[in-house]
Structures are given as C-alpha cells and as structure tokens.
Amino acid sequence: MKKNFTTLLLLLVSICFAQIPNGYYNSATGTGYILKTQLHNIIKNHNDRGYSGLYVTYTTSDKDFYYENDGTMLDMYTENPTGAECEFTYGINQDDGTLGNAECERYNREHLIPQSVFGSGVTPMYSDAHFVVPSDKYVNAQRGDLPFSRVNAVTNTYSNGSKKGNNLNSGYSNGYNGTVFEPINEFKGDIARMLLYFATRYEDQVANWNFAMFNNTSNQVFTNQAINVLLTWSNDDPVSQREIDRNNAIYARQNNRNPYIDHPEYAMQIWGSLLNTDQYLLDPTVTISPNPSNDGRFTITTSSFAIDAISVLNVNGQVIQYFKNPAVFDNQYEVSNLSKGFYFITIDSNNQRITKKVIVN
Known part of the structure; x- marks a missing residue:
C-alpha cells in the first residue's frame, strides 16, 4: 500500500x-x-x-x-x-x-x-x-x-x-x-x-x-x-x-x-x-478545539477509543501532516504548526473515520 x-x-x-x-x-x-x-x-x-x-x-x-x-x-x-x-x-x-x-x-x-x-x-x-x-x-x-x-x-x-x-x-x-x-x-x-x-x-x-x-x-x-x-x-x-x-x-x-x-x-x-461529516461519526463526544484556532494548534479529545491515524488536508486535498498511531495523553491528541487557513482533519479508528473542518485565524 x-x-x-x-x-x-x-x-x-x-x-x-x-x-x-x-x-x-x-x-x-x-x-x-x-x-x-x-x-x-x-x-x-x-x-x-x-x-x-x-x-x-x-x-x-x-x-x-x-x-x-x-x-x-x-x-x-x-x-x-x-x-x-x-x-x-x-x-x-x-x-x-x-x-x-x-x-x-x-x-x-x-x-x-x-x-x-x-x-x-x-x-x-x-x-x-x-x-x-x-x-x-x-x-x-x-x-x-x-x-x-x-x-x-x-x-x-x-x-x-x-x-x-x-x-x-x-x-x-x-x-x-x-x-x-x-x-x-x-x-x-x-x-x-x-x-x-x-x-x-x-x-x-x-x-x-x-x-x-x-x-x-x-x-x-x-x-x-x-x-x-x-x-x-x-x-x-x-x-x-x-x-x-x-x-x-x-x-x-x-x-x-x-x-x-x-x-x-x-x-x-x-x-x-x-463531505458529509455527519456520516463519518465514530463517537459524538469527539471534539477538536479550539476551532477556530489562533495559533495553529488543535487538541483532539475522545471519550475512550484509540486513534489509529490522524491526517491534516489543506483545502486542495493535499495531505500536509500524517500521524500513524499518534501519541496520546489522557484521551487527547495534538495537531500543531498549521499556518492561517482552512483544513480538514481526518481521524481513523478501527476502520471508521471522522472528518472535521477547522480554521486557523
């Protein structure tokens, strides 16, 4: 693959x-x-x-x-x-x-x-x-x-x-x-x-x-x-x-x-x-905050399940960050170093996916 x-x-x-x-x-x-x-x-x-x-x-x-x-x-x-x-x-x-x-x-x-x-x-x-x-x-x-x-x-x-x-x-x-x-x-x-x-x-x-x-x-x-x-x-x-x-x-x-x-x-x-994010939901308690972000940093919080991969895509659909088996602390994951703009963050877990739209001001 x-x-x-x-x-x-x-x-x-x-x-x-x-x-x-x-x-x-x-x-x-x-x-x-x-x-x-x-x-x-x-x-x-x-x-x-x-x-x-x-x-x-x-x-x-x-x-x-x-x-x-x-x-x-x-x-x-x-x-x-x-x-x-x-x-x-x-x-x-x-x-x-x-x-x-x-x-x-x-x-x-x-x-x-x-x-x-x-x-x-x-x-x-x-x-x-x-x-x-x-x-x-x-x-x-x-x-x-x-x-x-x-x-x-x-x-x-x-x-x-x-x-x-x-x-x-x-x-x-x-x-x-x-x-x-x-x-x-x-x-x-x-x-x-x-x-x-x-x-x-x-x-x-x-x-x-x-x-x-x-x-x-x-x-x-x-x-x-x-x-x-x-x-x-x-x-x-x-x-x-x-x-x-x-x-x-x-x-x-x-x-x-x-x-x-x-x-x-x-x-x-x-x-x-x-992209219909409602059809992607793994768990309604998944959150990405703050959104919008002022410093290019987002925290992903889940209720209990482990994340297999996180991808950050720009508005053109290009993958600009990819994390396989990302580090986790207290059910939280971090994405950072994003410049001003509009992005999609995809979260994969157990063959399912969430897609969230985020903004950096």
Missing part, C-alpha cells in the same frame, strides 16, 4: 506538473462546478482510437514496470504488489470468447463505469482508455455493474484481495444498501480519479444516465455517499508514478488527459464541500 506521507505526495505532484503540456490548464481558473466545466472543455473532443485500439493503447499505458517490473499486463483487480499473481502477456490469452470461468484464463477490457450505464458500444466512452482498463475476464464479470465502495460482509474474494459483498453502511461509506466491489488499497485512488475523470469528460451527458453512484445531475454527478468514498480514496491513496505514466501514454494516443492525476487538488476544489 502506498504511504500517505507529505514528502511523497509533494514529490509525486512535482513530477506530475513537470510532464503537463505547457498551457494545458490555463483556462482552469474557477472553483466548484465552474472549474469542472472548465476542465470538461479542456478534455472533451478527444481522439477516439476505437474499441480494438484499446489493446494497442494498453501496450504503452498498462504494462507492469512498477511491481514485478516484467512488462506483463497490469490489472488492478489481480495485481498483487507483494506476492504471487496471475500474469498475462499482451497478445497471449486475450479474450476470444472462450474460457474466463476462473481467474488467470483470459484478459479483456473493463469499463469502470459499466457499459449498461451509457449504452453498449456507444462512443467515445465505449473506448475511452482513461476509464476502460485491462482486466482479468473472470473478475471483470464478477464485478459486473456493481458500484465501488467498502465491503462489509464479503461474499467473494479474488486473488489479490479485491472483494465484493454488502456495503459497509457506516463511516465514510455510509448511505448505500446493496452489493459493492472493493479494490485493494493500492488502487483505490487510481479508480477514484478515473471515475472523477468520467464525470468531468462526460458532464454534458451524464445527467441522463442511471447508476448507483450517480445522482442524475450534470454538476455534482455523484451521490453524497459516492463522493465520500471517492474523495476519501483519492486523498488516502495519492497519485503514483504508474498513474502519471499511464496518463502520459493515453494522452499520446487520445490527446486528452485526466486532470485529477495532473492536479489531484482539483477533486477537493470541486467536490470537497460535499
């Missing part, structure tokens, strides 16, 4: 900025949904390379030079960053209409927003590599048209730990009753940014499409529950070198980019105000 340290995030962001074409985002000057529309106008009208062309794109965008480093297909549903996995070589075991009744038999193309949402074969979304990814055929079929979220009662687990089952209807995933699919932590941010891309690239059509994660609007696009999941995953799993390389490879083919890889802070600038 990628570590959520500030230095790593800043390094990745600096690498990312260095590869963005000059002037590409010059017109992205707004905030909120205005910014999303500006991004839509930048990335729309991309070159459609066709459905068969996806397999060509994948030979530059989705080879494994990051884990096994052997050039095999990189599939987020079966890639095991720390252990054995099934491996596919492009051109071998490609889906031919046979097999796929178990993992590691065939690979094909997975629409992270299912085809059934926008219509099978409808272009250009049918063949848009920014959200159509190479996948093990069996796991692709197992995921089907399920939304992404956190699994509570597991019904199926796949070789790398991806799973499906009933949604964990609490914490940041509260607000949905139904079966969901959950990728491993290594790829949660990747998938979140691909879905945010889809909402932006197709904002002029998405209001007409029905999906468990959508609210049938062209501005917010996602339900509040889905926003909580996607922003949490995007913030917890920062942009990786693999995503940067993939973005550049697809740009070379399609002539458009995923803005949320180039500028991960855009996600919070557009949707950050929708």
Whole structure:
C-alpha cells in the first residue's frame, strides 16, 4: 500500500506538473462546478482510437514496470504488489470468447463505469482508455455493474484481495444498501480519479444516465455517499508514478488527459464541500478545539477509543501532516504548526473515520 506521507505526495505532484503540456490548464481558473466545466472543455473532443485500439493503447499505458517490473499486463483487480499473481502477456490469452470461468484464463477490457450505464458500444466512452482498463475476464464479470465502495460482509474474494459483498453502511461509506466491489488499497485512488475523470469528460451527458453512484445531475454527478468514498480514496491513496505514466501514454494516443492525476487538488476544489461529516461519526463526544484556532494548534479529545491515524488536508486535498498511531495523553491528541487557513482533519479508528473542518485565524 502506498504511504500517505507529505514528502511523497509533494514529490509525486512535482513530477506530475513537470510532464503537463505547457498551457494545458490555463483556462482552469474557477472553483466548484465552474472549474469542472472548465476542465470538461479542456478534455472533451478527444481522439477516439476505437474499441480494438484499446489493446494497442494498453501496450504503452498498462504494462507492469512498477511491481514485478516484467512488462506483463497490469490489472488492478489481480495485481498483487507483494506476492504471487496471475500474469498475462499482451497478445497471449486475450479474450476470444472462450474460457474466463476462473481467474488467470483470459484478459479483456473493463469499463469502470459499466457499459449498461451509457449504452453498449456507444462512443467515445465505449473506448475511452482513461476509464476502460485491462482486466482479468473472470473478475471483470464478477464485478459486473456493481458500484465501488467498502465491503462489509464479503461474499467473494479474488486473488489479490479485491472483494465484493454488502456495503459497509457506516463511516465514510455510509448511505448505500446493496452489493459493492472493493479494490485493494493500492488502487483505490487510481479508480477514484478515473471515475472523477468520467464525470468531468462526460458532464454534458451524464445527467441522463442511471447508476448507483450517480445522482442524475450534470454538476455534482455523484451521490453524497459516492463522493465520500471517492474523495476519501483519492486523498488516502495519492497519485503514483504508474498513474502519471499511464496518463502520459493515453494522452499520446487520445490527446486528452485526466486532470485529477495532473492536479489531484482539483477533486477537493470541486467536490470537497460535499463531505458529509455527519456520516463519518465514530463517537459524538469527539471534539477538536479550539476551532477556530489562533495559533495553529488543535487538541483532539475522545471519550475512550484509540486513534489509529490522524491526517491534516489543506483545502486542495493535499495531505500536509500524517500521524500513524499518534501519541496520546489522557484521551487527547495534538495537531500543531498549521499556518492561517482552512483544513480538514481526518481521524481513523478501527476502520471508521471522522472528518472535521477547522480554521486557523
């Protein structure tokens, strides 16, 4: 799992900025949904390379030079960053209409927003590599048209730990009753940014499409529950070198980019105000004080439970402080050295989370 340290995030962001074409985002000057529309106008009208062309794109965008480093297909549903996995070589075991009744038999193309949402074969979304990814055929079929979220009662687990089952209807995933699919932590941010891309690239059509994660609007696009999941995953799993390389490879083919890889802070600038802190509550007695603070220092007080991690995010969604197993004294934790501004403080405990908004005057 990628570590959520500030230095790593800043390094990745600096690498990312260095590869963005000059002037590409010059017109992205707004905030909120205005910014999303500006991004839509930048990335729309991309070159459609066709459905068969996806397999060509994948030979530059989705080879494994990051884990096994052997050039095999990189599939987020079966890639095991720390252990054995099934491996596919492009051109071998490609889906031919046979097999796929178990993992590691065939690979094909997975629409992270299912085809059934926008219509099978409808272009250009049918063949848009920014959200159509190479996948093990069996796991692709197992995921089907399920939304992404956190699994509570597991019904199926796949070789790398991806799973499906009933949604964990609490914490940041509260607000949905139904079966969901959950990728491993290594790829949660990747998938979140691909879905945010889809909402932006197709904002002029998405209001007409029905999906468990959508609210049938062209501005917010996602339900509040889905926003909580996607922003949490995007913030917890920062942009990786693999995503940067993939973005550049697809740009070379399609002539458009995923803005949320180039500028991960855009996600919070557009949707950050929708984080529903009421759905995150672990314990109503959790307090952060003083709020606002005059000296950049906050004290977090809990009634009894231990905190596993504390993250401080700026208004752009960047993690600027991260404390794993923070020091505690008399059920109190401290965050300090914050300059003037507006922040989110997230508190993790036993797989649940609180998000609080704080201000330093």
